[in-house]
Amino acid sequence: MKPAPFAYEKPGTMAELFGLLAEHGADAAILAGGQSLMATMNMRLSAPEILVDINGLKELSGISVSEDKLSIGALTRHCDVASSEDVAARVPLIHLAMPYVAHAAIRNRGTFGGSVALADPASEIPACMVCLDGEIEITGAMGVRCVPATTYFKGLYETDLQEGEIVTAVHVPVLGDGERHAFDEITRRHGDYAMAGLAASASVSGTTLLNVRLAYFGVAGTPVLAIKAGAALEGTINDSCISAAQNALDSDLDPFDDIGCSAATKLHLAKVLLDRVVRRLVAVQ
Amino acid sequence: MSGLTIHDRPNSYIGRSVSRPNIRRLVEGKGRFTDDMSLPRMLFAAFLRSPYAHAEIVTIDTSAAEAAPGVVRVVTGKEMADVCSPWIGVLSHLEGLKSQPQYALPIEKATWQGEAVVAVVAETRAQAEDAVELVEVEWNELPVVADMEMALDEATHVIHSDLGDNLAWQREFATDGIDAVFEAADQVVEETFHFGRHTGVTLEARSILSDYDSSEEQLTVYLATQTPHMMQTLFAKHMGLEDHRVRVISGDVGGAFGIKVHSYADEYATVALSIMLKRPVKFIADRLESFTNDIHARDHRITARMAVSQDGEIQAIDYDDVTGVGPYSVYPRTSGIEANQVVNMTGAQYACPNYRARTNVVFQNKTPMCQYRAVGHPILTALTEGLVDKAADAIGMDPVDIRRKNLLPDDSYPRKSPTGMLFEQLSHQESLEKIVQMMDYEMLRKEQGKLRDQGVYRGIGIATFIEVTNPSAMFYGIGGAPISAQDGATIRLDAKGNIIVQTGVTEQGQGTEAVIAQVAATALGVTMDKIKVLTGDTDITPCGGGTWASRAAGVGGEAAAQAGHALRQRILEVAAIMLQADAGTLDIQENVIVDVADGRERISLAEVGRVAYYRPDTLPKDFQSELMVTRHYVPKDYPFAFTNGVQASYLEVDPATGIVTLLNHWVVEDCGTVINPQLVDEQIRGGVVQGIGGALYEECLYSPEGQLLNGNMADYLVPMAGEMPDIQVAHVESRTADSELGAKGAGEAGTAGAPGVIMNAINDALKPLNARVTRQPFTPERILQALKTV
Amino acid sequence: MDKAVQVSMSVNSEAVNRTVEPRQSLADFIRNELELTGTHVGCEHGVCGACTVRLDGQIVRGCLTLAVQADGCTVETIEGLTESGEIADLQNAFVTRNAAQCGFCTPGMLLTAAELLAADPGASREEIRKHISGNYCRCTGYQAVVDAIESTARNRLGEAS
Incomplete structure (x- = not known):
């Protein structure tokens, strides 16, 4: 199918962008990488009247590092995040997750901010943001605000983003002393959306974990921070605490049925992932 | 004539892996697919498709659509029926098969979700789609028959009341006294197999460009099809034209696999639109339309049992099958053939005299089902081989040993199966021994045992x-x-001494043109570069069936061989006159007329051509050269050329996730003469992977309301490069004596065997965990459920 | 609302100026306006990879990119890569190994493979399989495609060393 007709604007400045968004309100959609938006438009599942292409706003691209945080501009392509040495060194979780994001041609075009703005429940990036306790930088005509990832993702494709606003960057804390990250997901084919996935971080000392954060994706409308399971893993890791953490997932997670993957299967896979990812965190490196 | 067969010709191309002459243009992006064609004043069709699986069409309001920008015409079922007559998909030899007349656009009701109901023609496809959104249809939803198991229940709605019930066809076959055999058997194993409904997903969607010239009453249809001549006849018949006024041209076809061997309502509609408008009309199915309109296949539930003696003799097979084929039997091949193949062929490789089969083919409100690559064979192979493995397990026998014991001896052919299938020469035993060696079966068993001890399954x-x-x-x-x-x-x-071959068989990437060229070059004694092969045009090729049922090489190739021999003889007659020699002392080798006796070069083919065409005055008055020859061929001694083979799979199941990792795959295949080893091997590999698709990934999932839930490429999974194994292929060659060439088909064997072998391998892996799976595809979830993990 | 937009771009090293509807995809633009039909459209939702083209040197899905977005950009298609000879070795390997059957996926597969070959001619079979895992091929079963890419990679490494 071909998309329904729409108008196209490509602002050259942020001011122009917000002018267009103010003018068109809910009729406008932001075009960043377009890797999800264009697919839905080509199937006429969505039909915005105007596409506002932000690819001309070069200030939205790029990765920068300060002492305690790493910032990724919303327009930064997945491929650039994947190949960034800063990301690999300072926020390994994102580096670990990137190869799981779709396929090469999609990563060349898709943007980090686009994934955050779309908030696909099966997407790797929102879960990484939640796991890292990162912040989403949102800009509107009225100015800039930063929202913790933990409150930004509100429901199925629903975020804190308001009409007239766009995601301009994300900020994540850089790796602390002793902090480790691990990532895994279970898919039927390479590059598919995950049946279940897990982004994890913790402070590691030998086989002891502290500050454990387990962010699941593909199991609910938003990334889910498994608080009780994380708490069960604080301390020395052994079979029994892993088993306790797995049991805690019964209350942390409330998965939905997917095509070909029931809630029960998702919960089970979440437990398998917990075991695998936690053992990776404490593995001798 | 030197009396040599095609196998003895000097400089033979038979058995050589020459590159396909037509592959270069494909790798340079110069393919000529139907959608690549443009014609002056061309219009585009789009269809309003039924959102419901079963609904009465109460009213249709097309006024807004007609007024939309770029729209040329909006057509409903009633108007369409004035131009295109309906059809019924039955065959008289499938006794009792019934179906309802089907229209290019339905008039009274839609019977599956996605059925085309209203056609819009506009200047661009996008405009046609815009206008489709403006067509208003008032629907009256009708009860949906989704579950094939319930289709025949008293309480279930009858889709076509004229037919009386939802039973399309029924067949039963039984040898005498089978119940007594089961009663007396040492062991009886039982199993229920489910085969997921899946579809072909040709990467090029169905594509048609129809052009009608009223001045000559000439219809030209560019169509992505396997069967141009069949489509010519069908379009002529249903448009009320004479066959010779219809030309079907099939250029490059982007994958077919049986999807493009059928006739489709939206394609008839497109042809009718071009006749109505007297302008070219193009319709390229989009991917969403493809999922709900390309034929589906395989949807079977089979409950089966096998009797086996304690020493491993397979004594009897008995099964009951139900298959749901959608609301119509597909025209003209019908939707009874897959079930029929399963009845005909189940267990036929074994010396098992007692056999009973029952099949019910039922109507339902889902996309029509029909023949797709390896028709029936993936089902009957999984059924047969699943039972054999279970029987072996029940009596504690090795899976290879039970097959050694029961596979029909290679020297027992020709023979007839219990269902009357006539087999010329098959090589089960030799093939089995070959694969056991290839895979190093003993070593693998040892490795498997060792790894099991380490928790690797x-x-x-x-x-x-x-x-x-x-x-x-x-x-x-x-x-x-x-x-x-x-x-x-x-x-x-x-x-100039070049050879042009026109053939009725067609190319969809299998290498038809290469194989025809190899055969012709060999029969004639010319080099491949001298040959040009023309296919896929009903105005220029001899009438033929096209390419399906793996017939291109075996049937089309034999015709090319015979035509090549005959033309060589004609050429030699001219040469003999020119050289004042006896034609019997001459031959053609590498484009040159030579003396048979010593190979001495005499004159070139180009010289023969020059004289025959430009200087016939130099030839005797009573001689007329005839350097164009047509030969036809149909197998006569055997109704079918049966092939055989064996596949083996080595895989790992992760019991924690249910994920299957394919480690290795082997195939030994006997397709008779191997004309081009590389092309045959690639047919096998591609076929295996398509079979793996059915085993692990592919399934059209429906809601109880008959809505296809995963009709897009993101949700309907097919095999991708990351998960597929390398596949080792070897051959046994039992030529058919029904032709000089001796070639049988090779295109479907991979698909036939793969689902069964994957199932058996998964169940072998799960054995120590006391789990089995028999419902395809074997998804991680189904494996976890079998393990009682979820 | 949906007024046409002027675009200028370089396609296979030729300057192209056209007026396009915003909704036209880059793939449709290449095929229908420029009549470069080697780029194929297989799904229109970004999954199959048949429409893969190069945009400013990187492979992208032609169906998920709008023609207007290519304004000011460099576009390369299979026709351009063929003409320049950049992937002649890979194309020859596809011919020799019969790594194309119906050929519909082939242009997209070649462009995808070319990106890997340029970045990492030492890629393993597994890496090759992963890299092309976003490109559907329904005919070959992929082995011949992987073989052809692998042999090209090895040859390039051999020539480089």
């Missing part, structure tokens, strides 16, 4: 199979379908 699967190829008219023609079993080749020499 690997499985070894074996599946033998028989595959029907090169069908005679017994398949379709006998039942009244305009489907040619014979095929033809016309070969001519041009004035």
Whole structure:
């Protein structure tokens, strides 16, 4: 199918962008990488009247590092995040997750901010943001605000983003002393959306974990921070605490049925992932 | 004539892996697919499709759509029926098969979700789609028959009340005294197998560009099809035209696999629109339309049992099958053939005399089902080989040993199966021994045992199979379908010594043109570069059946061989006159007329061509050169050229996730003469992977309301490069004596055997965990459920 | 609303100026306006990879990119890569190994493979399989495609060393 007709604007400045968004309100959609938006438009599942292409706003691209945080501009392509040495060194979780994001041609075009703005429940990036306790930088005509990832993702494709606003960057804390990250997901084919996935971080000392954060994706409308399971893993890791953490997932997670993957299967896979990812965190490196 | 067969010709191309002459343009992006064609004043069609699986069409308001920008015409079922007559997909030899008249656009009701109901023609596809959104249809939803198991229940709604019930066809076959055999058996194993409904997902969607010139009453249809001549006849018949006023041209076809061997309502509609408008109309199915309109296949539930003696003798097979084929039997091949193949062929490779089969083919409100690559064979192979493995397990016998014991001896052919199938020569035993060696079965078993002790669950699967190829008219023609079993080749020499071959078989990437060129070059004694092969045009190729049932090489190739021999003889007659020699002392080798006796070069083919065409005055008055020859061929001694083979799989199941990792895959295949080893091997590999698709990934999932839930490429999974194994292929060559070439088909064997062998390997891996899976595809969830993990 | 937009771009090293509807995809633009039909459209939702083209040197899905977005950009298609000879070795390997059957996926597969070959001619079979895992091929079963890419990679490494 071909998309329904729409108008196209490509602002050259942020001011122009917000002018267009103010003018068109809910009729406008932001075009960043377009890797999800264009697919839905080509199937006429969505039909915005105007596409506002932000690819001309070069200030939205790029990765920068300060002492305690790493910032990724919303327009930064997945491929650039994947190949960034800063990301690999300072926020390994994102580096670990990137190869799981779709396929090469999609990563060349898709943007980090686009994934955050779309908030696909099966997407790797929102879960990484939640796991890292990162912040989403949102800009509107009225100015800039930063929202913790933990409150930004509100429901199925629903975020804190308001009409007239766009995601301009994300900020994540850089790796602390002793902090480790691990990532895994279970898919039927390479590059598919995950049946279940897990982004994890913790402070590691030998086989002891502290500050454990387990962010699941593909199991609910938003990334889910498994608080009780994380708490069960604080301390020395052994079979029994892993088993306790797995049991805690019964209350942390409330998965939905997917095509070909029931809630029960998702919960089970979440437990398998917990075991695998936690053992990776404490593995001798 | 030197009396040499095609196998003894000097400088033979038979058995050589020459590159396909037509592959270069494909790798340079110069393919000529139907959507690449543009014609002056061309219009585009789009269809309003039923959102419901079953609904009465109460009213249709097209006024807003007609007024939309770029719209040329909006057509409903009633107007369409004035131009295109309905059809009924039955064959007389499938006794009792019934179906309802089907229209290009339905008039009274839609019977599956996605059925085209209103056609819009506009200047661009996008405009046509815009206008489709403006067509208003008032629907009256009707009860939906989704579950095939309930289709025949008293309480279930009858889809076509004229037919009386939802039973399309029924067949039963039984040998005498089978119940007594089961009662007396040492062991009886039982199993229920489910085969997921899946579809072909040709990467090029169905594509048609129809052009009608009223001044000459000439209809030209560019169509992505496997069967141009069949489509010519069908379009002519239903548009009320004479066949010779219809030309079907099939350029490059982007994958077919049986999807493009059928006729489709939206394609008839497109042709009718071009006749109505007297302008070219193009319709390219989009991917969403493809999922709900390309034929589906395989949806079967089979409950089966096998009797086996304690020493491993397979004594009896008995099964009950139900298959749901959608609301119509597909025209003209019908939707009874897959079930029929399963009845005909189950267990046919084994010395098992007692056999009973029952099949119910039922209507339901889902996309119509029909023949897709390896028709029936993936089902009957999994059924047979699943039972054999279970029987072996029940009596504690090794899966290879039980097959050694029961596979029909290679020297026992020719023979007839219990259902009357006539087998010429098969090589089950030799093939089995070959694969056991290739895979180093003993070593694998040891490795498997060792790894099990470490908690790694690997499985070894074996599946033998028989595959029907090169069908005679017994398949379709006998039942009244305009489907040619014979095929033809016309070969001519041009004035420069080049050879042009026109063939009725078609190319969809298998290498048809290469194989025809190899055969013609060999028969003639010319080099491949001298040959040009023309296919896929009903105005220029001899009438033939096209490419399906793996018939291109075996049937089309034989016609080319015979035409090549005949043309060589004609050329030699001219040469003999020119050289004042006896034609019997001459031959053609590498484009040159030579003396048979010593190979001495005499004159070039180009010289023969020059004289024959430009200087016939130098030839005797009573001699007329005829350097264009047509020969036709149809298998006569055997209704089908059956092939056989065996596949083996080595895989690992992760019991924690249910994920299957394919580690290795082997195939030994006997397709008779291997004309081009590389092309045959690639057919096998591609076929195996398509079979793996059915085993692990592919399934059209429906809601109880008959809505296809995963009709897009993101949700309907097919095999991708990341998960597929390398596949080792070897051959046994039992040539058919029904032709000089001796080639049987090779295109479907991979698909026939793969699902069964994957199932057996998974179950072998799961054995120590006391779990089994028999519902395809074997998804991680189904494996976890079998393990009682979820 | 949906007024046409002027675009200028370089396509296979030729300057192209056209007026396009915003909704036209880059793939449709290449095929229908420029009549470069080697780029194929297989799904229109970004999954199959048949429409893969190069945009400013990187492979992208032609169906998920709008023609207007290519304004000011460099576009390369299979026709351009063929003409320049950049992937002649890979194309020859596809011919020799019969790594194309119906050929519909082939242009997209070649462009995808070319990106890997340029970045990492030492890629393993597994890496090759992963890299092309976003490109559907329904005919070959992929082995021949992987073989052809692998042999090209090895040859390039051999020539480089």
